[in-house]
Amino acid sequence: MSPIETPDSITITRPDDWHLHLRDGAALADVLPHTARQFARAIVMPNLKPPVTTTAAAAAYRERILAALPQGMSFEPLMTLYLTNNTDPDEIRRAMDSGFIHAVKLYPAGATTNSDAGVTDLRNCYKVLEVMQEVGMPLLLHGEVTDGDIDLFDREAVFIERVMRPLRSAMPVLKVVFEHITTKEAAQYVAEAEGPIAATITAHHLLYNRNEIFKGGIRPHYYCLPVLKREEHRLALVTAATSGDERFFLGTDSAPHAVHTKYAACGCAGCYTALHAMEMYTEAFAQAGALDKLEAFASLNGPAFYDLPVNEGTITLKRESWTLPETLPFGEHQLVPLNAGETINWKMV
Ligand SMILES: NC(=O)N[C@@H](CC(=O)O)C(=O)O
Ligand SMILES: [Zn+2]
């Protein structure tokens, strides 16, 4: 068999990141330019400490993001609210009326970074979800159960049965995004389910399987949640992302953590990919011989789901080797990007 031929350059409509962690304060100012260079807009996750639970808090966070944007860069933060057991249904109406809040995020309590304020039982939130369904506010789900008796690698598949199916049969018109899917079960569920549903897929879950975490020793920069899975799951994600199915779109889940919190006895979950996300996605699509499907995944399917216009302008990626920095500034600390010190094959120009 001859190797798959791919062009040396690709130009697509300016993309968006439909799942991003920007953090706050000085750290925000350090990471934001990386995303703004690659993406026109991003769905900004609300898992700050304390979480962004009100329209007023989201408005203030949005102002801090815009104030941190370097002169001459254009970027639109698409804000989200963090759903809690106590979210007031009226808050959803306020959020919808704001025009700058585009979704509400559900973190099962204890599932991931800063999810302590998350929902303990979705039945606590049915009034809120009914209002979301009525006004057309999307619900974004970190789709893992947190029960200690469920194997870490099975938490997403079990979530589909225990949470996703009951939720969607109770709220069939609610717009749902199954965030950062990592399994063939999730890809299949999203491809086949009825009603308004979509999924984001990260670049690292398209490129790597769980072996990457343990190559030659424990490699904390490859530890994220949901954790990387077996090769068969990675292949199912690549098939979904490159299928042209509108339900699958780009969400980096770029999640910066200061290096000392990664190199720790109980290290934080999250991969930092904002610096080179489009290069990573391009590599994954090129490996699959599907560069012609990259634009739909990165630039068209997300806006269609969120009822937003497609961006103007284009970006170009060239086949050109460059080496990622070992560290990046991160407020008072340092940050290690995924693939630090490694050479990658594509470069955004
Ligand atoms: N993905 C991660 O591993 N971490 C995210 C949280 C999340 O998206 O679950 C973070 O905020 O650090
Ligand atoms: Zn998550």
Ligand SMILES: [Zn+2]
């Ligand atoms: Zn995330």
